[in-house]
Amino acid sequence: MRNSKIRVEECMVEHIDLIPGMPDDIAVDCLARVPHDAFRSMRRVCRGWKSAAAAPEFAMARAEAGANEDLVYLLQFGSPAAGDDAPKDDSSAYGVAVYNVTTCEWHRERAAPPMPMFAQCAAVGTRLAVMGGWDSKTFEPVADVHVLDAATGVWHKGTPMRSARSFFACAEAGGKIYVAGGHDKLKNALKTAEAYDTEADCWNPLPDMSEERDECDGMATVAGDKFMAVSGYRTGRQGGFERDAEWFDPATGEWRRLERVRAPPSAAHVVVRGRVWCIEGTAMMEWRGERRGWIEVGPYPPGLKAGTARAVAVGGGERVVVTGAIESGGHALWVFDVKSKNWTVVPPPPEFAGFVFSMASVRV
Numbered sequence: 001m002r003n004s005k006i007r008v009e010e011c012m013v014e015h016i017d018l019i020p021g022m023p024d025d026i027a028v029d030c031l032a033r034v035p036h037d038a039f040r041s042m043r044r045v046c047r048g049w050k051s052a053a054a055a056p057e058f059a060m061a062r063a064e065a066g067a068n069e070d071l072v073y074l075l076q077f078g079s080p081a082a083g084d085d086a087p088k089d090d091s092s093a094y095g096v097a098v099y100n101v102t103t104c105e106w107h108r109e110r111a112a113p114p115m116p117m118f119a120q121c122a123a124v125g126t127r128l129a130v131m132g133g134w135d136s137k138t139f140e141p142v143a144d145v146h147v148l149d150a151a152t153g154v155w156h157k158g159t160p161m162r163s164a165r166s167f168f169a170c171a172e173a174g175g176k177i178y179v180a181g182g183h184d185k186l187k188n189a190l191k192t193a194e195a196y197d198t199e200a201d202c203w204n205p206l207p208d209m210s211e212e213r214d215e216c217d218g219m220a221t222v223a224g225d226k227f228m229a230v231s232g233y234r235t236g237r238q239g240g241f242e243r244d245a246e247w248f249d250p251a252t253g254e255w256r257r258l259e260r261v262r263a264p265p266s267a268a269h270v271v272v273r274g275r276v277w278c279i280e281g282t283a284m285m286e287w288r289g290e291r292r293g294w295i296e297v298g299p300y301p302p303g304l305k306a307g308t309a310r311a312v313a314v315g316g317g318e319r320v321v322v323t324g325a326i327e328s329g330g331h332a333l334w335v336f337d338v339k340s341k342n343w344t345v346v347p348p349p350p351e352f353a354g355f356v357f358s359m360a361s362v363r364v
Contacts, residue, residue, distance in 0.1 A: 005335055007272075010341065012103050016048060016054055016298040017186075018031070018048050018049065019269065022206060022313060024052075026059065027052075028052055028058060028061050029061055029064075029065060030212045031049060031052055031053065031058070031061075032058060032061035032062040032064075032065050032067055033062075033065055033067045033334045034070045035069070035103070036071065036100065036150075036203055036247060036363065036364050037100070037103075037105065037107065038134060039053065039151070039152070039153055039364075040153045041310055043152065043153075052317075052346040053152065054150070054151070054152060058151075059126070059151065059364070060218070062364070066362050068102075068364065069100055069101075069102040069103065069363070069364055070100070070101040070102050070165065070255045070314040070315050070319075070361060070362075070363050071098055071099070071150060071359070071361065071362045071363075071364060072098070072100075072101060072169060072312060072314060072321050072359055072360070072361050073096055073098055073109075073121055073123070073148075073150075073359060073360050073362065074096070074097045074099065074323065074352075074356045074358075074359045075094065075095070075096060075100070075115065075119055075120065075121055075356065075357050075358040075359065076094070076095070076097055076124075076168070076279050076352070076354045076355060076356040076357065077093070077354040077355050078093050078094075078095070078351075078354050079351060079352065079353040079354035080330070090299045090342075093107065093114075094115050094116070094117045094118070094119070094133075094136070094357075095109070095112060095115055095147075096107070096109035096112045096115065096121075096130070097352050099321070099333060099346075099348070099352070101226060101314050101317070101319065101321060101335065101361075102306065102317070102362060104346070106348060108348055108351075108352075109148070110255075111153060111155055112130075112148070112155060113155060113157070114136075115130060115133070116132070116133030116134055116135055116136065116142050116144055117133055117134040117135075117136050117139075117334040118132075118133045118134050118166050118167065118357055118358075119132055119144070119179075119359040120132055120133065120168065120179075120217075120357070121134030121358050121359065122170050122171055122172045122177045122196045122348075122360050123150075123168075123172060123360040123361065123362045124151055124172050124175055124176070125175075125198075125362075126149065126150045126151040126362055126363075126364055127147055127148070127149055127150070127198045127199075128150055128360060129145060129146070129147050129158060129177055129194075129196060129198060130145070130146045130147075130148075131144070131145050131161060131170065131177075131179065132144070132161060132164070132165050132166050132168060132170075132179070132182070133166050134166055138209070141164040141165050141166040141182070141183070141184060141185050142164050142166075143160035143161040143162070143163060143164040143165070144157075144159060144160060145157070145159060145160055145196070145200065146158060146159035148203075148285055150362045150364050151300070158196075158198075158201055159196075159201050159202055159203060160203075161179065161192070161194060161196075161203055162194050162203050162205060163184070163192055164184065164185065165179070165181075165182035165184060165190055165192075166182055166183060167180050167182045167214055168180060168182025168190070168192070168216070168231070169181050169182070169213065169216040169217055169218030169228075169230070169273075170216040170217070170218045170358070171227060171228075172225070172360075173225055173226055173227040173250075174225035175252060176195045176197055176198075176250075177195065177198065177219070178194075178195050178206075178218065178227035178249075179193065179194055179195075179196070180192070180194075180206070180209060180213065180216070180218065180227070180229045181193070181209065181212065181213035181216045181229055181232050182191035182214060182215075182216075183235075188212075189212035189213065189214035189232070189233065189234050189235040190212060190213075190214070190234050190358075191208045191209040191210070191211055191212045191213065192205075192206075192208055192209075192349035193205075193206040193208065193209060193229075193248065194206055194215070195250075197226075206248060206253075207253065207254065207255060209229060209255050210245050210246060210255060210257055211234060212232070212233075212234045212235055213229055213230050213232025213234075213242075213246075213260070214233055214234070214235070215231075215232055215233065215241075216229045216230055216231050216232030217229070217230040217231060217232075217269045218230070219266075220229040221341075225250065226247050226248060226249050226250070227247060227248045228245055228246070228247040228248075228258075228276070229245060229246050229248075229277075230245040230269055231243065231244070231245065232304070237307070243259075243260050244257060244258060244259050244270065245248045245257075245258045246258065247296070260293070264276070264282045267279065267280035267309075268280065268309035268310055268311045268322065269311070269325075270311035270312060270313055270318045270320055272286075272313045272315060272338060273313075273316075274285065275287065277297065277311075277320070278294070279300070279301065279304070279309045279311055279322055280306065280307075280309075281300070281306070282300050282301050283296045283297075283298065283299060284296070284297050284298035284320075284336070285297065285298065297341075297342065298336060298338075298341045299343065301322050301324070301334040301343055301345075301346065302323050302334075302345060303326050303327050303328065303332070303337070303342055304322065304326070304327070304332075305324060305325040305326060305327045305333065308324035308325040309322050309323070309324040310322070310323050310324065310356050310357070310358070310359050311359075312359045312360060312361045313361065314361040314363075315363065316363075317338060318337070318338055318339070319335055319336060319338060320335070320336040320338065321333065321334070321335055321336075321338055321361070322334040322335075322336065323356040323358070325355075330353055331348070331354065331355060331356070332345060332346065332347050332348065332353075333346040333347075333348055333354050334346065335346075
């Protein structure tokens, strides 16, 4: 009887409007227009706002209101150019910076845990996973995984990778994050691979690639559901980068080898609307298959020093963001508009001008 009474009383609890005097659907539409950098503050206002911001409908409301923002997360070393104005603990640390492509604003992920050197990142939806890298004291590869929900600003420690590795291929494909290759603590190149389900927080082993691939590039390809590991080198050929690639098809559970996919050495690869692009030499190039090879699709980023680029597509392939060294010295960021084929150069503030090793994009 007592339990029944409690249930009745719970059902009779008065509903509290998200915004007094306003229907909840309209209130959610208002909250959805709050800028991303104010999300943490908004969630602290009350339980109702925190719950509303975490619901799937909130993301849909932001999209319908045209309030989405494209964020690029950059794993980078602190910049000596920041000088005395930079926090002392950030002057040389490897950490997470964020560039908001929509608002052109920069900030540091202060809530992020300490990151292993040369850790890499990839994103599924609003979840950003930071994986692997070197222990900053022993300089040995680690299997650590840290996950950020960009929609809430909350970090948590994920299930470690099945193998400690660094300098591996890494990318999201078909809603999962794939890693392949890299090297172990003895600097042996690896051909093992695994896939991470961010929602279930679990890693699944994949068949080995046909050969070892240290320092290979990773990307999604075709319709975005297949994972490609590009180039890399074997243990006995340090720095001798191959010009082939392998892609993994989840439907068949097999790897397929592709010849002569890699562009000139040190090219930065990125997938734009299902097609493989690279930034190298004098132009932006697109891979049109083993028969046609590479085709020019746009101009080279103005002032970018060859062999230093990292790239990521944002906004569903509407733009490409590139980071790298400037020929005249220092580092910068470039934004390429795929439709107009124009570049915009973005000089970062001094504290965000360090070397970027890995990057990923999230739309919130």
